[in-house]
Amino acid sequence: MGLWTRTPWALFLLLQILAGTAEPAENLDFFLPGDYLLGGLFTLHANAQGTSHLTVLQVPKCQEYDMKVLGYNLMQAMRFAVEEINNHSSLLPGVQLGYEIVDICYQTNNVQPVLYFLAKTDYFLPINRDYSSYEPRVVAVIGPDNSKSTITVANFLSLFLLPQISYSAISDQLRNKQRYPAMLHTMPSATHHIEAMVQLMLQFRWNWIVVLMSNDDYGRDNSQVLRDRLARSNDICIAFQEVLPMPQPDQVATAAELRQLEGILLKLKQATARIVVVFSPELALHNFFHQALHWNVTDMVWIASESWAIDPVLHNLSGLQNTGTFLGITIQEVPMPGFSEFRVRRPKALPAQPPNKSRPRGTCNQECDACLNVTRSFNTILTLSGERVAYCVYSAVYAVAHALHSLLRCSSYYCRKEPVYPWQLLKEIQKVNFPLLGNQIFFDKQGDVPLRLDIVQWQWHLSQNPFQSVASYDPMQQQLKIIGNISWHTYDNTIPTSMCSKNCQLGQIKKSVGIHPCCFECNDCLPGTFLNQTADEYECQPCPSTMWSNRKDTSCFKRKLAFLEWHEAPTIIVAVLAVLGFLSTLAVLVIFWRHFQTPMVRSAGGPMCFLMLMPLLLAFGMVPMYVGQPTVLTCICRQAFFTICYSVCISCITVRSFQIVCIFKMASYLPRAYGFWVRYHGPYVFVAIIIVLKGILLASNMLTTTINPIAHTDTEDPNIMILSCHPNYRTGLLFNSSMDLVLSIMGFIFAYLGKELPTNYNEAKFITLSMTFSFTSSISLCTFMSVYNGVLVTIMDLLVTVLNFLAISLGYFGPKCYMILFYPERNTAAYFNSMIQGYTMRKD
Incomplete structure (x- = not known):
């Protein structure tokens, strides 16, 4: 028998040996091998940061807490973008883009994943004088979703100029390029979110509001941005503001927290303000709205910050629609064809690895057994809601792919597989400018993509978008535009009023009462004076010497000149x-x-x-x-x-x-x-x-x-x-x-x-x-x-x-x-x- 007769038997024997010694297949949900890896940081389980996880010397186990449907939805958007680029795009021909994703558990699991991403494949992070030629495990990081976690991660990644693209964190601190030179954002900053809120309130002439904020950096920072914005114009006043207690990891409210919530709701029911602006992650809102339903709060307009503006779990809270009208500030809706089907598709398994090849060791918090089933139960509401923040993740992945396309000098057929250093890729990402599903993606000087913001109203009708767009805000023009009708909670669907004082009549000035400029008395302008509303609403202007005005006039008229005339x-x-x-x-x-x-x-x-x-x-x-x-x-x-x-x-x-x-x-x-x-x-x-x-x-x-x-x-x-x-x-x-x-x-x-x-x-x-x-x-x-x-x-x-x-x-x-x-x-x-x-x- 010759060589040709012996080869099939040898190959068959080799395959049998490999099959017998192969490792179990890995889940593609969190890891996909490739020539260049992207790091992903998402919140799949919601847990308020506390001290309980510091009592033992180990990373918290995120799967012990409640699952966050939106977090898994955003993770799927990253996977969807990577697979679309690998399978259907000419961006990186001949190059396989991979990813490694970690669940950060909202805020408790930040440092370990970022060290993991910065280390090499052998888990070694060298201490060097010069990292210009250093290649970490990943070429860029997508995430995390909240500002505090993003700042923690950015402090590490900026030292290595490893590109970090946040898809949801809106803190203005992250726009500081001297502190965070590697930080980029596909979500407009907090300044734009606050301006959209303010213009919405001015649109409906609401000048008497309540501010509720969570007891964390997110609540404090955003409420401060709102106060600074209101202080510049004095058009809107804050009746009072309160801090919502952050719940325990088990989400069970303590007696002290219940007393605090009862005090807030008592003030809310006694106040004349009907507009409530809430800066808080959804973690702190479940207990609050449960108590609001218990206290029978029914006539409010709730303005939601982006952290919970389209949260499906909170939306699913029974009876929530009875508490009033819900309006949220979020990113624009951009349809992503095929994503709804991909979101609930069970991931494939990695092929078995040969025994002589080392398999990458997985990091902690890369499992979520219930994620797919829970997401499927919310798939209808997620599909009706459309892709909003998911598009921010999607565009972030495509921004990295376009930067790699330029850095690897790709043609239509192949790319040069060369070492990619973080600082090189960062420069290319900052220069990208490409169309993506009807939007032009580019980063401005502050690292922002100027996508439009939407004001959405929560709906509870069957087979209807639960987050219906009713207005839009353009960050470039800084202008709000009403695009749909709002169904108010009032009996005759009239716009709710929330004013400390009623508007003065024409020709009346405002006289402040107390410390709030929105609380005032109305006094008539006396004869000889008039009210110039474009100049000052608090002082009557005197008429010129040749003119006069009657009481409550808004302009002066010429006086009649009297002199001796012949006809008298x-x-x-x-x-x-x-x-x-x-x-x-x-x-x-x-x-x-x-x-x-x-x-x-x-x-x-x-x-x-x-x-x-x-x-x-x-x-x-x-x-x-x-x-x-x-x-x-x-x-x-x-x-x-x-x-x-x-x-x-x-x-x-x-x-x-x-x-x-x-x-x-x-x-x-x-x-x-x-x-x-x-x-x-x-x-x-x-x-x-x-x-x-x-x-x-x-x-x-x-x-x-x-x-x-x-x-x-x-x-x-x-x-x-x-x-x-x-x-x-x-x-x-x-x-x-x-x-x-x-x-x-x-x-x-x-x-x-x-x-x-x-x-x-x-x-x-x-x-x-x-x-x-x-x-x-x-x-x-x-x-x-x-x-x-x-x-x-x-x-x-x-x-x-x-x-x-x-x-x-x-x-x-x-x-x-x-x-x-x-x-x-x-x-x-x-x-x-x-x-x-x-x-x-x-x-x-």
Whole structure:
């Protein structure tokens, strides 16, 4: 027999020997051999961290605690991604990607798995100066799921720059690249989760909330992020916050824990806040919600953090739907074709190992006998829920595969099987950018993949998605978008209200009550102020000086400008009097001009009469300066022209009355003074001096106050702005009229002293009448202005001015015109001489 006849028998004998000595087959659930291994850290059993596992020097046995369905679901997502890459992808042709997965039991089993991953295949972890060429057991680690465990693992892996991709931990501490340079995340950070919560509460105008947090780093850190966010805007206030007790490993609440939960629920039922934000792993919530059902809590809106937002076990708690509306913040839903079937498929076994080849020793906590059966019982709810966090695990595995594709310089047919050092792979992972099931996967500067967040509502209807998406939040735009209707727990499906104080009405400001800015009283904005809600809701803004507002206004309106107008009845009356005065003065001027050489005109003052009549005529003609909107020119005319005209007239009357007294009484006593007075034209010098003094007074008044028109508020009606020539109108008028008052008093005294003179020369009664009217009208005007401030002041000023001029025109010149026109026989030199002789004979 030759070689060909002996070979089959030899091969058959060899196979029989190997079969007889082979090790039992291994489970593919936790280990899959490959050219490059991925480490996976998942929570398959939930156990709160405590001190019980530290009493013995051994790693805790996770299988002794309750199984976590979501943890197994996430582990299956990693297995699904690895097998999909190996079987159906051209990412790593010719390269087998393997994995090794460990159950971390939430927080109690972290250090041993990470040391296992860092060691070589012979469980040896060398102490070297340089690890640049060191190859640990795995090329990257996926997980863990919670922040505290992730931080513990990251402290080890960062020393070796071994890439770590977290699929669920959201703590902002992990974004610190100086402390955790090898840390990457496929779940948006806590800042985005909190911002989505805040925008959701602002969307429904909830500003009065309760915060419940677990007694661990997760609860404390996330509640602090929420408080910091709320402190920046003061839009939402926390009525109170409480710490939920972490349960014992056996999940049985102690008497102390029950008392603590009862105290929390009592405060919750007594509080006016209806919105409860809960930062806690699901471990601490089973006992809490059992007690909430026992206490018959029914009218709350529960906002779930990502740790329990889509937890199927908690959702399955009987009667939970009676406690209110449940809204959760979680990652977006991304369908993963084939994953639902893969999740409940029993894993294959590894082929038997030959006796001469060492088989990798398994690490602890790599068993879960009940996982598959329990997951199958929840498969319906998991399928209806869709893939959310599972997609984060799925994309993390694909990110490592794309990085290996680049590092191994893979083509469409093969890859170079070269040593992969962690720091090299980390650089490649940070540069990946690829599409995956409709999303673009890339890592930003903080190591985050900016996936969209969803706000889900818990549903309990049969054959319906138990976690229905009702809103979405885009981390890139930081904007919330409502995408579906929410079915509220209220009787008529109205949006629940949770406000410390009701919203103020338009035009009302908020006045804080107590320490919370959300608790306030509503006060009306007073007239003259308005509420600018875009600027400040706590203070009314004053209106500009030219505008006004009514009570509770949100804007100002222009005030009505008040000034003397032609269509008003007082203006018409004064205008008629001014026309009458102008015509009468013009008539007097003509009469005096035609009878200038007669004794009657000469006794009235002669040329000085024209000095009085011309200002009177001009003053009557300038009356329209008082009507209409004031300008600089009209203000000058009002303050200067009219007062100068009047001062000229009143000074002429005063000096005329003085002359009458001097001629008949003082000429004999002071002949030299009288001669000096006549020689140097004393009357005209006196009038000139008065005009100069009046000019000085007017100039000083104008220099100290503005001549521009200024509006001031009507004290009786603030809707009206009164236009006047300067703010101290009354003071200026009194200041300008002071000399005129003195002159009128002097004229009155001189006229009274000359009351016994001859009738033709005796003008005392007419001067007295004019001066008395001037004095009383000025006093009346000052009294009126002291008690009233409005347009009527301008009317009264004009009326008094016109009447004073009329008093001079008609009161002084009127009787003389009457004598000239109707008694010409008395306007002769002989008649005047006879009257003087008669007066002299009576005096003797």
